Amino acid sequence: MKARLAAALAAALLLTGCTSGSDEPGDSPSPAPAASPTPERDLGVSTPVEDRVYPDVGDPGVDALSYDLDLTWDPATSTLEAQEEIRLRSTRAADHLQLDLDDDLHVARVTVDGRPAAFDHDGKDLVVAHRVRADDRYTLVVDYAGTPRPVPAPTKRQDFDTTGWTTTPDGEVWTMQEPYGAYSWYAVNDQPSDKALYSFRISVPSPWVGVANGRLLSRAERNGSTVTRWALDEPASSYLVTIAIGDLVMTEDRSASGVPMTYWTPRGRADLLERVRLAPAGLGWLEERLGAFPFSSLGFLVVESKSGMETQTMITLGDTRYATSPEVLVHEMAHQWYGDQVTPVDWRDVWMNEGMAMFLQATWQDQLQDQPIEQTMDYWAELDAQLREDYGPPANYDADAFGGSNVYTSPALMWDELRKRIGDDLFWRLVRDWPAAHDNGNADYDDITAWWSEQSGEDLSGLFDDWLLGETTPERSS
Numbered sequence: 001m002k003a004r005l006a007a008a009l010a011a012a013l014l015l016t017g018c019t020s021g022s023d024e025p026g027d028s029p030s031p032a033p034a035a036s037p038t039p040e041r042d043l044g045v046s047t048p049v050e051d052r053v054y055p056d057v058g059d060p061g062v063d064a065l066s067y068d069l070d071l072t073w074d075p076a077t078s079t080l081e082a083q084e085e086i087r088l089r090s091t092r093a094a095d096h097l098q099l100d101l102d103d104d105l106h107v108a109r110v111t112v113d114g115r116p117a118a119f120d121h122d123g124k125d126l127v128v129a130h131r132v133r134a135d136d137r138y139t140l141v142v143d144y145a146g147t148p149r150p151v152p153a154p155t156k157r158q159d160f161d162t163t164g165w166t167t168t169p170d171g172e173v174w175t176m177q178e179p180y181g182a183y184s185w186y187a188v189n190d191q192p193s194d195k196a197l198y199s200f201r202i203s204v205p206s207p208w209v210g211v212a213n214g215r216l217l218s219r220a221e222r223n224g225s226t227v228t229r230w231a232l233d234e235p236a237s238s239y240l241v242t243i244a245i246g247d248l249v250m251t252e253d254r255s256a257s258g259v260p261m262t263y264w265t266p267r268g269r270a271d272l273l274e275r276v277r278l279a280p281a282g283l284g285w286l287e288e289r290l291g292a293f294p295f296s297s298l299g300f301l302v303v304e305s306k307s308g309m310e311t312q313t314m315i316t317l318g319d320t321r322y323a324t325s326p327e328v329l330v331h332e333m334a335h336q337w338y339g340d341q342v343t344p345v346d347w348r349d350v351w352m353n354e355g356m357a358m359f360l361q362a363t364w365q366d367q368l369q370d371q372p373i374e375q376t377m378d379y380w381a382e383l384d385a386q387l388r389e390d391y392g393p394p395a396n397y398d399a400d401a402f403g404g405s406n407v408y409t410s411p412a413l414m415w416d417e418l419r420k421r422i423g424d425d426l427f428w429r430l431v432r433d434w435p436a437a438h439d440n441g442n443a444d445y446d447d448i449t450a451w452w453s454e455q456s457g458e459d460l461s462g463l464f465d466d467w468l469l470g471e472t473t474p475e476r477s478s
């Protein structure tokens with residue numbers, strides 16, 4: 001059992017992480033609704049902050065409302081040509097706007113509200129000279145091109161050391177971009193507190209296809225290219241954006257609850273398709289506990305990675321047995337509520353995502369894989385002291401140890417302790433209520449700990465503080 005648990009644990013530590021185109025007539029898998037009217041842009045209004053762990057990425061002066069990305073990929077030369085329209089709100093008066101964009105990409109032109117603007121692109125900072133007023137809205141169009149490269153990830157993990165746009169030797173593309181890495185391929189306020197709407201138009205040589213978050217609005221073959229258009233109905237943080245380009249085949253499905261689903265698997269890999277087709281069963285289990293799936297569609301995208309990532313409405317999975325296992329499917333789907341529907345304000349509180357995803361995964365394994373939760377928790381408890389020593393407390397971890405096991409298993413243990421303290425009925429009701437009460441929002445440590453105390457009628461701050469900020473493992477109840 002232990003070996004199995006150890007394997008499960010080791011595996012569980014995986015991040016388990018258009019403006020210029022005309023409308024093409026295309027075969028659309030689902031009816032494409034009209035483009036969002038302007039007021040829906042307000043869904044993208046956020047309260048951006050400076051990240052306490054990674055302050056060099058993102059700028060609280062910018063509140064991006066929507067990104068429309070028009071991307072053309074040439075796998076033969078590994079060249080991306082892009083035009084991006086960003087609608088944003090300036091949060092303060094200033095003489096410039098700042099976004100993140102890697103300098104492997106060459107910016108040819110920037111306009112603000114239709115007029116060419118001067119800009120400086122030094123390192124990853126794209127600084128656009130334009131006088132802005134607090135709370136006014138602006139439309140930037142950025143034309144850029146180049147060969148995107150992933151950026152170094154601030155982590156000690158084995159399964160990834162870079163983040164962002166990744167090109168395979170064959171010229172295929174995938175992205176996993178936690179905690180930051182979106183800026184490796186588009187100009188972005190790359191910080192989780194700034195949620196925004198997205199649309200994509202992706203042109204690639206046929207028969208390859210470009211896949212992104214949200215619903216597939218259209219797909220057309222023209223002059224040797226496949227052009228797909230995608231849109232997210234609800235705002236997402238930049239680390240939850242995904243794109244993949246390759247010889248991928250779409251299979252449609254539907255959950256028992258009626259969620260339209262798609263699987264995007266490499267051509268000729270029926271084995272991978274068979275594995276991801278287990279997702280609806282896991283989704284049903286999660287919906288029983290967490291309520292209705294919070295978005296309008298769900299997809300699974302299998303790429304040449306070793307990890308898995310809860311990218312919003314289009315989960316990205318590595319093409320390994322583990323990354324496509326039922327427990328990882330459950331883990332990444334759990335994040336659609338815990339991480340995607342409600343998202344940490346900044347990276348200090350990534351435990352809010354991983355702790356609950358691990359707790360739910362352990363509960364699912366208890367009920368469906370004959371792996372008693374008590375044993376899982378006992379095993380994680382044995383590791384806890386070392387994890388705190390290696391990486392720091394879950395809510396105060398070392399900045400160069402992003403995604404360490406301490407933000408996964410230690411807070412999962414905390415949730416199990418909390419369950420025992422307040423009882424299953426109340427615990428599960430609050431587990432279900434928290435994401436719904438913060439739909440499309442962000443929250444931090446103080447928000448979630450105060451909410452649980454208020455909702456349970458019990459001061460739980462000591463329990464949270466001991467587990468999340470303590471240097472040593474708190475005592476567990478029997």
Ligand SMILES: [Zn+2]
Pocket residue numbers: 014015016017310331335353354357
């Ligand atoms: Zn996870």
